[in-house]
Amino acid sequence: MWGLGWRLSSGPPKGKQVAAVWGYLARALLLQRGHLFGWAPVCLGTGIGIYFLLKIELPLLAYGGLALLILACLGLARLLGQAAAPLAIGAALILSGVILAGARAHSVGGPVLTWRYYGPIEGRVVGIDRSASDAVRVTLDQVRLRDVSPQRTPDRVRLSLHSKLAGAEPLPGLTLGATGHLSPPSGPVEPGGFDFQRHAWFQRLGAVGYTRVPLVALAPADGAQPMFAIRMALSAHVQAKLPGETGAFAAAIMTGDRSGMGQETLQALRVSNLAHLLAISGLHMGLLTAFVFATLRYAIALVPWLALRAPAKPLAAALALAVAVFYLGLSGGSIATERAFIMVAVMLVAVMLGRRALSLRAVALAALIVLCLRPEALLGPGFQMSFSATTALIAVFGWIQKVDLPKAPRWLRPAAAVFISSLVAGLATAPFAAAHFNQIAHYGLIANLASVPLMGALVMPAAVLSVCLLPFGLEGIGLWVMGLGLDWILGVARWISALDGARGMVVSPDAWTLPLLSLGTLTLILWQGRARIVGVVPMLIAALLWSQARRPDVLISDTGGLVGVMTPAGRALSTPRGDGFIAQNWLENDGDVAAQEIAAERWTIGGTGPGDTIITAARGKRGAAAITGCGAMEWLVLNIDPPDSLSIDPGCVVLDPERLRHTGAIAVYAQGPDAAPRIVTTRQSRGARLWTAR
Structure with missing residues (x-):
């Protein structure tokens, strides 16, 4: 009786349980024969996504190890039966995605400007579009900058044209010259946000900027881009x-x-x-x-x-x-x-x-x-x-x-x-x-x-x-x-x-929402049989995560020129003008339709951060000169170096351009009345990648 009771309560031995589960999975995979090709890009995309999620750049030896693992997976697929072979092939595709993304990232690499440049800019027109500020932009290659060696000159730069005077019309293949400002591609406006530095890396853009003087034609079009010229x-x-x-x-x-x-x-x-x-x-x-x-x-x-x-x-x-x-x-x-x-x-x-x-x-x-x-x-x-x-x-x-x-x-x-x-x-x-x-x-x-x-x-x-x-x-x-x-x-x-009500605003989801939603939807579409209903589970989890998405209580730009503090009325911004692109992105990510000027009206003399911390933002020399000191429960954010006369008490946190250059944009999350706030920097969220080397 005791032995029978043990068998009924504990079930079959673990080996038989594993065999039963594997038998069920094998039968399920066999039913998918002829319908598994749709999962190939899913597996390859998973590997690509893993590469971009990494916090470090893989060494060359690691890629060699991944290549050996791919060969092992393909060899294993030949040895396994028809049911298990797709799993080995899927693993090989995932590993291939990591190698593919890494190879692409290294192949497009080029010099990136690491300082602000002002002076003559020369280059050949290879792209024409329009910026968010409604200005015509030109992308130049064969770039030449004054007193900058070819080894340090970016392969391509993008220049917004703000001149009100007539000059040379940008035409495909035309070599142009202008005097303008260039700076390195900027990082995310907040940790986890859109990474323009990464985007620019794959576009081979080593610098972006603008000019306020007319363009000058230095050489006629070379005819090297006929389709661009026809277009x-x-x-x-x-x-x-x-x-x-x-x-x-x-x-x-x-x-x-x-x-x-x-x-x-x-x-x-x-x-x-x-x-x-x-x-x-x-x-x-x-x-x-x-x-x-x-x-x-x-x-x-x-x-x-x-x-x-x-x-x-x-x-x-x-x-x-x-x-x-x-x-x-x-x-x-x-x-x-x-x-x-x-x-x-x-x-x-x-x-x-x-x-x-x-x-x-x-x-x-x-x-x-x-x-x-x-x-x-x-x-x-x-x-x-x-x-x-x-x-x-x-x-x-x-x-x-x-x-x-x-x-x-x-x-x-x-x-x-x-x-x-x-x-x-x-x-x-x-x-x-x-x-x-x-x-x-x-x-x-x-x-x-x-x-x-x-x-x-x-x-x-x-x-x-x-x-x-x-x-x-x-x-x-x-x-x-x-x-x-x-x-x-x-x-x-x-x-x-x-x-x-034509446009509804929504809060930005966290990083896992879209992958889970995509996985669930693809399972419903690609999987054959009743088991496809399992795809509803990740979709519901994604919907729950999105509904519970939490925005930072405090955001600080990487220049120190803008601070945003969450209030019951929405995010309060420290200034009504300046850093408009950053302000727009913060408010949109909050799901807030307010303009920067309206959000600035929510700002008090000192924004209140987590744990009753006072956040003071000062712009320019005049704003910094008006600050006499920084107390123990205060964060002071500056877009210039702090003046020597500034009195700083113990416990004060000063965020100036020098410090923000190392951290990037900062997000602060309150953890409760008795807990220290959680601070996330852009550098922490991105890690050390090819496009963050500067």
């Missing part, structure tokens, strides 16, 4: 034919050049959730190639002799692929455009081979190629939003085809498809847009329903028509039709963005 020439031609924001919108769609668009228009498009129409992504690439494919196929069908002898679908697919290649080069090849091109190319090749054109395998293949080319894309909103939308759309429409739903009338099906597409894409991208941009477009579905059909039925066909008529000087016909559609879309954007 900017076509953009200028389109904007000359269609003046104003309509022409700038048309140029952005046709060439990827957004330098002509004003910030008010961009903001209206973002608030109305129509900004995706600007990016040359799946919508544009798909509409363009679909139009070319359908036009050629129907043209062949109209000629009976040719239709009986020529393979219409493969020929149409080949021409559409050639157009897609040209469009990719013309657009400048952003991450979203690369993803869209790869997806379209896979689909068109499948059509030429008589295979299924659109599937989750195609999405997975596109993700693998993008991650191999640019591993850093994983961290950007473009990659996350474009792939989340595409994956969700294919999964939902695939489910609709499998489920026996009532058939809608033929005339209603296009409208139903647009509605479902807009709804699914909006829901799929909303968490990523909210996490990266801290806003939700409440009326985005309405705006997309009123704009996306017009984009496909009128704007893109008119764009193709205008390009076809360009050699004959008749492009104005297509551009006029295109302008009608774009005027409507801009009108919708302005109307929607002006509605009360």
Whole structure:
């Protein structure tokens, strides 16, 4: 009896328990045969994410060890059975992601400016865009700086043009000169925030700055970037034919050049959730190639002799692929455009081979190629939003085809498809847009329903028509039709963005929210069988983490020029002007719609920090001179070196530029009335990486 009772209470021996669990997992993995390729980019992306989470840079010997582990995993996959082999291959992909990201980070490395520079700047134009302050920006390579050796000169610099006087127009390949200010790329505005230094490292930007004097042409364009020159020439031609924001919108769609668009228009498009129409992504690439494919196929069908002898679908697919290649080069090849091109190319090749054109395998293949080319894309909103939308759309429409739903009338099906597409894409991208941009477009579905059909039925066909008529000087016909559609879309954007409550602000989530949400969603989509419901668990955890996200009680900028203290009314800022970019980011991350001037009105003479600590902020020599001393329970934040006359009591904390250069931006979290506050610096949150070496 005692022995029987022991067996019933303790269950089988541990070895049998492990075998039973493994048997269940093996059966589950065997059921996934033929559906595991979708997990390949997930595993590769996991390894890339691990690389960027590291606090130290791996030595060369560590990469060699990882390569040996990959070989061991691949060898183990050959020895294991069909059930266990995918686990070994997945581990190999994760390790490959770490190596891939590390190799990319080392390959793009170059000199980074470590001091503030003022003087002559010379370089060749390789990029033209517009800054957040609505100024034209140029990216220069072949840079030359006065009294700076070539070994210390950045490979590329980016210069905002603030001159009010006419000068040389920046053109592709033109060598320009100006006198301006340059500084190193700045770090995150707060610990855990967007790391512009890392972004600039992968863009090969070694310095950013501005000039207030006219540009001077030093050498003519060298013709080394023909596609860039064609893109900017076509953009200028389109904007000359269609003046104003309509022409700038048309140029952005046709060439990827957004330098002509004003910030008010961009903001209206973002608030109305129509900004995706600007990016040359799946919508544009798909509409363009679909139009070319359908036009050629129907043209062949109209000629009976040719239709009986020529393979219409493969020929149409080949021409559409050639157009897609040209469009990719013309657009400048952003991450979203690369993803869209790869997806379209896979689909068109499948059509030429008589295979299924659109599937989750195609999405997975596109993700693998993008991650191999640019591993850093994983961290950007473009990659996350474009792939989340595409994956969700294919999964939902695939489910609709499998489920026996009532058939809608033929005339209603296009409208139903647009509605479902807009709804699914909006829901799929909303968490990523909210996490990266801290806003939700409440009326985005309405705006997309009123704009996306017009984009496909009128704007893109008119764009193709205008390009076809360009050699004959008749492009104005297509551009006029295109302008009608774009005027409507801009009108919708302005109307929607002006509605009360059009934009909702949300608090920034912590670092684990989006990975958990993505894992749960991918499990629901990719896993086969009832066990996919397990994906709901990480999604619920992510939602809980986001709802409980806590913002720092005190934020201090890395320059010492701005302090933000959380109050019941929102974050109080120490100054109404200056450090506007930092202030805007802090308030947006708080989910606060207030402007810097309003937030500064919340500030008292001394902000109250954790544990009744008084935080005093002083800007410039005049502000520092007004401070006579610093007490025991006081933090003094300065953007200049403290004056010699300053009286500092024991227990006072002085944060001056010298100290903040070592720590970066600082976040302080209150731990309770009797506990010391938790202090997090940017240096602690990032560690020692290639892009933080300075």
